[in-house]
Amino acid sequence: xxxxxxxxxxxxxxxxxxxxxxxxxxxxxxxxxxxxxxxxxxxxxxxxxxxxxxxxxxxxxxxxxxxxxxxxxxxxxxxxxxxxxxxxxxxxxxxxxxxxxxxxxxxxxxxxxxxxxxxxxxxxxxxxxxxxxxxxxxxxxxxxxxxxxxxxxxxxxxxxxxxxxxxxxxxxxxxxxxxxxxxxxxxxxxxxxxxxxxxxxxxxxxxxxxxxxxxxxx
Amino acid sequence: xxxxxxxxxxxxxxxxxxxxxxxxxxxxxxxxxxxxxxxxxxxxxxxxxxxxxxxxxxxxxxxxxxxxxxxxxxxxxxxxxxxxxxxxxxxxxxxxxxxxxxxxxxxxxxxxxxxxxxxxxxxxxxxxxxxxxxxxxxxxxxxxxxxxxxxxxxxxxxxxxxxxxxxxxxxxxxxxxxxxxxxxxxxxxxxxxxxxxxxxxxxxxxxxxxxxxxxxxxxxxxxxxxxxxxxxxxxxxxxxxxxxxxxxxxxxxxxxxxxxxxxxxxxxxxxxxxxxxxxxxxxxxxxxxxxxxxxxxxxxxxxxxxxxxxxxxxxxxxxxxxxxxxxxxxxxxxxxxxxxxxxxxxxxxxxxxxxxxxxxxxxxxxxxxxxxxxxxxxxxxxxxxxxxxxxxxxxxxxxxxxxxxxxxxxxxxxxxxxxxxxxxxxxxxxxxxxxxxxxxxxxxxxxxxxxxxxxxxxxxxxxxxxxxxxxxxxxxxxxxxxxxxxxxxxxxxxxxxxxxxxxxxxxxxxxxxxxxxxxxxxxxxxxxxxxxxxxxxxxxxxxxxxxxxxxxxxxxxxxxxxxxxxxxxxxxxxxxxxxxxxxxxxxxxxxxxxxxxxxxxxxxxxxxxxxxxxxxxxxxxxxxxxxxxxxxxxxxxxxxxxxxxxxxxxxxxxxxxxxxxxxxxx
Numbered sequence: 001x002x003x004x005x006x007x008x009x010x011x012x013x014x015x016x017x018x019x020x021x022x023x024x025x026x027x028x029x030x031x032x033x034x035x036x037x038x039x040x041x042x043x044x045x046x047x048x049x050x051x052x053x054x055x056x057x058x059x060x061x062x063x064x065x066x067x068x069x070x071x072x073x074x075x076x077x078x079x080x081x082x083x084x085x086x087x088x089x090x091x092x093x094x095x096x097x098x099x100x101x102x103x104x105x106x107x108x109x110x111x112x113x114x115x116x117x118x119x120x121x122x123x124x125x126x127x128x129x130x131x132x133x134x135x136x137x138x139x140x141x142x143x144x145x146x147x148x149x150x151x152x153x154x155x156x157x158x159x160x161x162x163x164x165x166x167x168x169x170x171x172x173x174x175x176x177x178x179x180x181x182x183x184x185x186x187x188x189x190x191x192x193x194x195x196x197x198x199x200x201x202x203x204x205x206x207x208x209x210x211x212x213x214x215x216x217x218x
Numbered sequence: 219x220x221x222x223x224x225x226x227x228x229x230x231x232x233x234x235x236x237x238x239x240x241x242x243x244x245x246x247x248x249x250x251x252x253x254x255x256x257x258x259x260x261x262x263x264x265x266x267x268x269x270x271x272x273x274x275x276x277x278x279x280x281x282x283x284x285x286x287x288x289x290x291x292x293x294x295x296x297x298x299x300x301x302x303x304x305x306x307x308x309x310x311x312x313x314x315x316x317x318x319x320x321x322x323x324x325x326x327x328x329x330x331x332x333x334x335x336x337x338x339x340x341x342x343x344x345x346x347x348x349x350x351x352x353x354x355x356x357x358x359x360x361x362x363x364x365x366x367x368x369x370x371x372x373x374x375x376x377x378x379x380x381x382x383x384x385x386x387x388x389x390x391x392x393x394x395x396x397x398x399x400x401x402x403x404x405x406x407x408x409x410x411x412x413x414x415x416x417x418x419x420x421x422x423x424x425x426x427x428x429x430x431x432x433x434x435x436x437x438x439x440x441x442x443x444x445x446x447x448x449x450x451x452x453x454x455x456x457x458x459x460x461x462x463x464x465x466x467x468x469x470x471x472x473x474x475x476x477x478x479x480x481x482x483x484x485x486x487x488x489x490x491x492x493x494x495x496x497x498x499x500x501x502x503x504x505x506x507x508x509x510x511x512x513x514x515x516x517x518x519x520x521x522x523x524x525x526x527x528x529x530x531x532x533x534x535x536x537x538x539x540x541x542x543x544x545x546x547x548x549x550x551x552x553x554x555x556x557x558x559x560x561x562x563x564x565x566x567x568x569x570x571x572x573x574x575x576x577x578x579x580x581x582x583x584x585x586x587x588x589x590x591x592x593x594x595x596x597x598x599x600x601x602x603x604x605x606x607x608x609x610x611x612x613x614x615x616x617x618x619x620x621x622x623x624x625x626x627x628x629x630x631x632x633x634x635x636x637x638x639x640x641x642x643x644x645x646x647x648x649x650x651x652x653x654x655x656x657x658x659x660x661x662x663x664x665x666x667x668x669x670x671x672x673x674x675x676x677x678x679x680x681x682x683x684x685x686x687x688x689x690x691x692x693x694x695x696x697x698x699x700x701x702x703x704x705x706x707x708x709x710x711x712x713x714x715x716x717x718x719x720x721x722x723x724x725x726x727x728x729x730x731x732x733x734x735x736x737x738x739x740x741x742x743x744x745x746x747x748x749x750x751x752x753x754x755x756x757x758x759x760x761x762x763x764x765x766x767x768x769x770x771x772x773x774x775x776x777x778x779x780x781x782x783x784x785x786x787x788x789x790x791x792x793x794x795x796x797x798x799x800x801x802x803x804x805x806x807x808x809x810x811x812x813x814x815x816x817x818x819x820x821x822x823x824x825x826x827x828x829x830x831x832x833x834x835x836x837x838x839x840x841x842x843x844x845x846x847x848x849x850x851x852x853x854x855x856x857x858x859x860x861x862x863x864x865x866x867x868x869x870x871x872x873x874x875x876x877x878x879x880x881x882x883x884x
Contacts, residue, residue, distance in 0.1 A: 156840065181739075196719075202713050
């Protein structure tokens with residue numbers, strides 16, 4: 001292979017990688033938009049009463065500054081939303097509490113799932129430490145039900161409000177690369193090229209060998 | 219970012235200096251320089267002159283840079299050749315990986331989150347950076363602060379030398395730099411000889427780097443597939459240990475001619491390895507064993523420095539070299555003991571652990587029981603569990619030790635097949651045998667630790683087995699990758715390109731097992747949001763000094779937040795809590811924690827006075843604290859609820875304790 005062909009392959013690796021990224025974004029964004037326009041994906045405001053609560057009740061003494069406070073009564077408190085199959089792509093709410101935000105996790109059950117699993121769960125993409133605004137984003141799925149875990153300790157007092165199910169599709173989710181994707185873009189095509197290059201060397205070698213044999217036969 | 223990049227630049231400058239003036243074909247310069255850096259700062263730390271050591275380091279590297287530039291300008295005709303040697307594939311891979319991962323960590327504002335990072339590794343680094351002294355010089359809230367040598371904390375110190383504050387992401391980046399330097403040494407084995415096949419060696423080097431980076435991700439995680447993987451976002455010691463072990467072996471393997479240019483960097487790296495942790499000393503022993511065996515059976519005739527040593531099948535050469543290497547590692551290891559004894563007056567080798575045995579006692583008893591003399595029930599049970607664990611317990615992502623060994627065997631077999639020269643074939647076989655022997659040695663070390671050092675329940679259940687063993691497996695894997703890459707890139711047979719491509723495809727297949735949002739590539743912000751909140755709560759602690767003692771009320775905490783605050787309060791101390799949790803008597807957890815329930819406000823006040831606590835920090839209160847303890851607070855907790863006051867000063871009035879809110883300014 002000439003140096004020029006190699007350079008073309010090298011550039012092609014990068015172009016291919018970029019093309020896959022864009023194509024993936026276009027398909028995902030189109031799908032989500034279609035569901036949104038059809039009305040399958042609707043942005044709804046929920047209240048605490050829409051959920052089934054486990055191990056969550058009113059605290060012994062009302063805390064100053066908390067209007068409708070709740071407290072966890074054992075180490076595994078959670079909310080379950082179970083209103084039949086529905087498309088979801090996100091959840092956000094405001095939580096007033098001293099709970100550490102990092103423990104929050106959203107589990108979702110797909111049709112056919114026996115139970116909630118780590119595999120089908122997400123951490124919040126952002127939590128505002130000052131305002132207590134939690135945002136979960138997940139790939140568009142048709143979940144049967146979902147479960148919200150906020151903490152794994154008893155005696156935690158909190159007040160949950162502004163619960164919003166789903167969010168309007170945003171192009172930024174699909175087309176603005178994050179730092180990890182930028183790094184992957186930097187390295188992965190180079191690795192692809194290295195793989196192709198070594199394979200081509202091996203193929204050349206086999207071709208050469210056959211050529212040698214052919215010569216000998218002559 | 220600037221402080222990290224400047225130190226990285228100093229490392230690269232010294233690499234260039236090595237290549238210009240000592241060894242143009244050197245393929246492990248970054249690892250040699252970083253090993254030297256760790257030893258350098260450790261030595262200055264022992265002398266309590268860390269800051270001076272840093273100044274000299276940067277002066278030396280500045281001078282080295284100037285010398286390199288001068289040389290390039292001077293030799294007008296040959297400069298092109300020199301420059302291409304400076305920008306060899308291993309250096310480029312090293313520099314790009316370092317910058318890219320530093321950028322990742324910085325953009326995520328990565329913060330410490332794991333228990334051990336607070337209890338020792340991160341906290342030790344922070345103390346060293348903030349006080350410009352080793353952590354042996356003061357009484358800080360560190361667990362076992364004398365047990366761990368200081369190579370990794372001073373590595374962080376070097377990379378944060380030029381900044382005023384302690385940056386947590388830069389500490390992560392410092393560890394990554396060490397790991398990448400080892401990976402560059404592994405890639406270097408492919409580059410050692412420039413063949414006529416242009417670009418082939420470089421391609422193999424890129425593949426090797428990719429496989430090794432993937433390996434670090436895989437070996438860091440011993441959890442379920444969808445849990446977080448903290449590879450490259452960790453200040454724990456296992457991955458640096460493993461990488462340095464593998465990298466050291468690759469320094470040796472990369473040279474065809476075993477001469478001083480190969481032995482001196484190996485010795486430096488081995489010394490640095492022994493200064494990381496006790497397990498590092500064991501790994502250094504195993505590395506010397508592997509090198510000695512390789513010299514004896516595969517390449518003894520090539521030992522250069524003293525030709526006479528090569529007589530008698532190279533036995534004298536192997537003995538002399540391994541004795542020198544072992545003494546260097548031993549000197550580094552016992553140097554730390556001497557330092558601890560000199561500073562604190564305590565001996566490190568004395569009785570330790572549950573069996574109350576000295577280090578020598580552990581070894582003697584361990585081997586005795588291994589043969590069967592006086593074998594205890596506990597020993598037998600732990601031994602049995604270790605054997606089962608080899609086949610069942612994952613040491614990486616979801617692969618057990620046996621699976622990893624199988625992969626390594628296949629890889630070394632591929633190396634054997636592709637090698638042309640007898641020496642390379644022998645090296646592959648020899649590493650296979652000695653690596654497995656080393657694995658047995660490592661397992662014995664771990665077995666003795668479980669029997670004599672850990673308490674019985676955690677010992678018998680092989681607590682954290684995957685994490686402790688992962689270092690050796692990673693090192694063994696990396697060394698095998700190095701031998702493989704060396705054999706493939708030196709072979710005349712072109713079909714071996716398929717092996718390299720196959721290895722890369724294998725690594726590509728592992729990637730989908732990890733989700734980007736669970737790794738450093740795109741870790742969920744929620745992971746650090748905990749810390750962001752705790753940082754906010756700990757604002758008031760910033761103004762405290764070394765003499766202050768703080769009590770943290772943190773209801774619902776498992777002990778993790780205690781270490782978080784101990785880290786954040788540094789250099790002030792955090793008082794050990796009255797009991798792990800203060801639990802309401804009617805909570806069901808009260809039964810699980812005897813003595814914890816029913817702490818009254820009076821008990822609490824007395825405890826604060828007895829332990830000279832100056833401040834109380836409210837992290838998290840629950841129903842119980844709010845009902846029973848509010849009377850202690852002079853403002854009835856109104857400051858806490860209304861103004862977000864969290865820091866209260868301990869005062870006494872008429873014999874009773876009251877807690878007075880500190881205003882925002884403290």
